[in-house]
Amino acid sequence: MFSLMVETYKHMVFNTVLGLVMNFEEAEDLSQDVFVLVFQQIQSFRSASKFSTWLYTIAVRTALNHLRKQKAKKRAVYIKRFFGMEVEQEISQTDFHHPGVILDNKEYAAVLFKALQQLPENQRVAFLLVKTEDLRYDEVAEILGVSIKGVEGLMHRAKEKLRNVLNDYYKS
């Protein structure tokens, strides 16, 4: 049963997590964590909702938790540096190239993924689920636990914010 579940949903989970963490190794590791977690918590799955929706929710939560931990680590490094303490060399963030993007759009997509990092969590998740997973607004609403109107609002604000960020980027 575990094998069947992994084989059926591995690309879906990996793609979702990858869009959020923008790193292949971390995305692979976290996707594995998602399946282990799902298998261990299968009793808490309510059959009223779709299994894939539940899986998306766990994948998104796992990726966001990871990003929050990373943020906290970065803050700790900053504080350590401030007090003149020695810290491990930080690996600088390079451009992220999503393998599914068509060749003509590669450069634009790399800029977009950079700009996406400046969006609030829920806007980024909504935007990525719609764009990279091709989900409908009602599906995103169920995953995020908000109304369809709420998703519409998130998408609108995400696009607005992206426009501002990209405008500044191209002007400079």
Next chain:
Amino acid sequence: MRKDITELVDKTISSLDGINRAEAPGYFLAKTKAKLYRSEQKEERFQFRRPVLLIAVLTLFLIMNSLVLLHVQSNSRYTHTDKASNVDGFAKEYGFTTSDY
């Protein structure tokens, strides 16, 4: 210029249109199974943390404590009377009576 930037922004925002799903790397299933196995083993090692076991250990600890306490109490009662008779014997031997106090 402004028009160029707007065009670039539009192109960038729509750059994810028609995107394909990124595929999970090879041996994903095998690696995930290995991770599940490791996590199950870890869980077995920490089984004593389960609430049922914790309660059982705590109850056993309380019972043992109560037994020791009861045992000590019964012993102390015995020594107390022993002590009293020793004091009486000592008083008699040296000719002390309660009226001497």
